[in-house]
Amino acid sequence: MKEYSVAPNKDVTGWIVKIEDVAPTDEYDARDKAVEKAKEMAEQNKPSRVQILDQNHEVEEEMKF
Template identity: 50%
Template sequence: MNCYTITPNKDATGWFVKIENTAPAELYTQKDAAIEAGIDLAKTHAPSKLVILDKNHQEEEVRKFQQRSPS
């Protein structure tokens, strides 16, 4: 399962979308924009989960995405 993380930068003025245990993929100025980007990535690469951290790097929410069944 792929794991994506939304995490704040050092002083919480920006938000990173981090893929697995690699370097952050992109920096966003708004947390909501980072979450939307993370959701898009997680849905595209399902099965996956998205872990959203707060400004103190504490887990705030976890969302899981499953592969869609062929219709």
């Protein structure tokens, strides 16, 4: 199962989409855009999971595809 995560950057000025918590793919200004992109990638690579993290890097929400 592939894992994707959406987390704020260290300054909380942007949101980063990561694959397998290793390689950042893109950085977005808006959280919603980052979540949308992570969902899109997860949908194309089933089975997969998306975790949305808050500024403390705690899981806020998790989705499975």
